[in-house]
Amino acid sequence: MKMRFVACLLLVCALCHPAWAQDAAPVDLKELVAILKQIKEKRSAAEKMTAARVAQDIRAAAASNATAIAFYEQAVAATQYDGKTHERTEFQDWKRDEADKLKSDAMQNAARLHLSYLLLTLQKAGGATTKQLEPALLAHIAAVTAAGAGDVAIQARRDRAQTLREAPGYKPVKGAKKPSKEPLFWEQELVNKGVDGGIFVQWYGVSKMFADLKEWELCPGNVDGMYEKTLIPYYRLNKDPRVIAYWDSKIQQEGQNAANTNLSFKIDQFNMVRRPQLLWKRAQDLLLIGLRNRALNEMIALIKNYPDHPDFPNWISTLEGLLALNSKTGVAAPDASPAPTPAEK
Numbered sequence: 001m002k003m004r005f006v007a008c009l010l011l012v013c014a015l016c017h018p019a020w021a022q023d024a025a026p027v028d029l030k031e032l033v034a035i036l037k038q039i040k041e042k043r044s045a046a047e048k049m050t051a052a053r054v055a056q057d058i059r060a061a062a063a064s065n066a067t068a069i070a071f072y073e074q075a076v077a078a079t080q081y082d083g084k085t086h087e088r089t090e091f092q093d094w095k096r097d098e099a100d101k102l103k104s105d106a107m108q109n110a111a112r113l114h115l116s117y118l119l120l121t122l123q124k125a126g127g128a129t130t131k132q133l134e135p136a137l138l139a140h141i142a143a144v145t146a147a148g149a150g151d152v153a154i155q156a157r158r159d160r161a162q163t164l165r166e167a168p169g170y171k172p173v174k175g176a177k178k179p180s181k182e183p184l185f186w187e188q189e190l191v192n193k194g195v196d197g198g199i200f201v202q203w204y205g206v207s208k209m210f211a212d213l214k215e216w217e218l219c220p221g222n223v224d225g226m227y228e229k230t231l232i233p234y235y236r237l238n239k240d241p242r243v244i245a246y247w248d249s250k251i252q253q254e255g256q257n258a259a260n261t262n263l264s265f266k267i268d269q270f271n272m273v274r275r276p277q278l279l280w281k282r283a284q285d286l287l288l289i290g291l292r293n294r295a296l297n298e299m300i301a302l303i304k305n306y307p308d309h310p311d312f313p314n315w316i317s318t319l320e321g322l323l324a325l326n327s328k329t330g331v332a333a334p335d336a337s338p339a340p341t342p343a344e345k
Contacts, residue, residue: 055122062115065108072111075203109147110188117220118195124216125209130234151184191221239289247282276306
């Protein structure tokens with residue numbers, strides 16, 4: 001019986017074999033290539049349309065603080081409350097609890113500047129060059145800096161309130177409402193986290209647009225990152241003296257921050273460690289934009305004035321390489337100076 005079953009099975013397999021073993025009709029390779037090209041073009045066109053629609057919405061929302069915060073509320077509703085059993089009630093509860101924060105300048109400025117930087121990032125991901133984006137990027141940096149400057153006054157009010165609470169004999173008024181903590185601009189997640197993972201990108205589902213983004217800072221509040229990743233390489237490549245202006249501004253700002261602490265060790269640390277580090281970077285960029293003699297003189301001055309600096313060994317090594325001149329060309333030996341980072345013209 002078993003042998004008869006095996007024989008039947010083999011017969012069925014033999015009869016079926018030609019059907020699945022035979023190849024299909026010949027494929028027209030040229031036609032197949034054309035079909036694949038057409039599919040890719042349709043996909044590319046659809047992606048461009050999506051990017052254009054998203055950019056249009058983001059541009060409109062970034063027009064003012066009012067439109068930005070309203071757009072943010074829509075994003076929260078869509079990403080955090082959509083589909084919940086009591087969707088409307090829970091969202092309204094959230095708005096009530098967050099009312100003071102949503103009305104604050106810090107939060108509204110953060111939402112607007114996040115959106116404006118998201119728009120720039122979409123343009124960069126779409127192929128815009130640094131040259132094309134530089135004016136808007138500098139405008140964003142100025143706007144972020146201006147918005148963050150308001151934190152000084154808010155922090156001063158916080159400090160005064162804290163001093164009063166800690167004063168001898170202080171007694172809180174019975175039944176008085178506890179004062180809400182006035183938010184700082186630099187405390188906002190919308191300026192401290194990357195736009196690629198932000199709530200608006202999550203809402204639109206377009207995170208893949210930023211997958212191949214290079215030479216671009218993603219955090220809308222990281223001004224140093226915008227300079228270091230995009231603007232400074234661009235200035236170096238084009239021998240633009242604005243790279244020196246950046247270092248001058250940074251030295252001044254960090255020196256002011258140290259002075260504002262009124263702490264001797266902070267001020268000394270800046271003067272003896274941080275400031276020389278920044279001056280050395282400035283001298284390196286003087287070299288890169290073609291001001292070689294000024295660069296060498298400033299490097300030598302730093303080595304003479306700060307022999308105990310932790311970077312002293314690296315400074316000496318770098319300067320020795322720069323002084324290893326080629327006797328024929330009269331220029332620094334190959335690889336003696338830091339190479340500029342590639343950037344668009």
